[in-house]
Amino acid sequence: MTVFGHSGNSEGFLSGKQQVFPVDYEADVSQRLLEASSSNDLKSALDCINDPLIDVNFVGAVSLKVRVAEVICHEESANAVRFEYRELKTDVTALFVAVHNGNLTLVRKLLSHGADVNQKFFRGFSITAAVREGHFEIFEILLKNGASQSDCEEALLEASCHGRGGKFIELPMASDLIRANIAVHALVTACCRGFIDVADTLLKCGVDVNAATRVLLQSSKPSLHTNIDCTPLVAAVVSRQVAIVRLLLQDGANFDIKVPLGAWSWDMGSGDEFRVGAGLAEPYAIMWCAFEYFESSGTILQLLLRHLSPISPQHLSQW
Numbered sequence: 386m387t388v389f390g391h392s393g394n395s396e397g398f399l400s401g402k403q404q405v406f407p408v409d410y411e412a413d414v415s416q417r418l419l420e421a422s423s424s425n426d427l428k429s430a431l432d433c434i435n436d437p438l439i440d441v442n443f444v445g446a447v448s449l450k451v452r453v454a455e456v457i458c459h460e461e462s463a464n465a466v467r468f469e470y471r472e473l474k475t476d477v478t479a480l481f482v483a484v485h486n487g488n489l490t491l492v493r494k495l496l497s498h499g500a501d502v503n504q505k506f507f508r509g510f511s512i513t514a515a516v517r518e519g520h521f522e523i524f525e526i527l528l529k530n531g532a533s534q535s536d537c538e539e540a541l542l543e544a545s546c547h548g549r550g551g552k553f554i555e556l557p558m559a560s561d562l563i564r565a566n567i568a569v570h571a572l573v574t575a576c577c578r579g580f581i582d583v584a585d586t587l588l589k590c591g592v593d594v595n596a597a598t599r600v601l602l603q604s605s606k607p608s609l610h611t612n613i614d615c616t617p618l619v620a621a622v623v624s625r626q627v628a629i630v631r632l633l634l635q636d637g638a639n640f641d642i643k644v645p646l647g648a649w650s651w652d653m654g655s656g657d658e659f660r661v662g663a664g665l666a667e668p669y670a671i672m673w674c675a676f677e678y679f680e681s682s683g684t685i686l687q688l689l690l691r692h693l694s695p696i697s698p699q700h701l702s703q704w
Contacts, residue, residue: 415443422479423447441500448474458605461681464624485514503533510536516543537562545571550582558590569596576617579626595639625680643668
């Protein structure tokens, strides 16, 4: 509905110089709902929702403080994940904002008035925000209110990035909406980041411990920052995640694998050695990875050596 207004100046009106401008009432009340949701003003938000002209799926710009997970690489010790909040202005709906803020009452009210759980934005779906911020009850409600396969898969990947284990993993894995390649990607991501609860839950849900996927592997010394196809065990060794390596070996991880992560190579003519990047050297065994990406306590090497005992000449030749 468009409303027309005019100047309050009676002289202008009488002289025929009326100022007319359109007011989009639907957009105005929908924007007010978005702003009320952003500020957690439940009373104002409910007043807007009860307006018959409201569009609960209206998209507008708001500022959010978003949880960010950043991988920090250390020399000869495990990669760590640093969590911090960064302010970001982005286009979202009232439902996304309510989920992000953990406002359960408002989430339920919006869903009862037809809010769409499957709208995707720059920061993902509403269910992605629930996982990222750790709002489990809201996460469960969104799953039950028609979350699509894309929603569930992105929620699983977000859980693996932010270390949200337990039922954040179990519920989507039990939904039959998670494809095998997505589950493997979540497992390898968790192994890179040292989230043992996430990795353990995924393995218990039947994810293949020896499947490979393409992920970003990072190391400060030796320097590595590249996307490469690898198994969970390779990811854990390169990221120096001792507890994850132990878990994977206990679960039957195959250590008889080779990885082209880069190493010293040599010129066939001169015999000079030179360093080559990831994917450029010939593949090396997992034990070579453990030496190249050495973990200061030596625990990863010890764990691998136990599984290689007795060591055969073939294994020695691969190092």
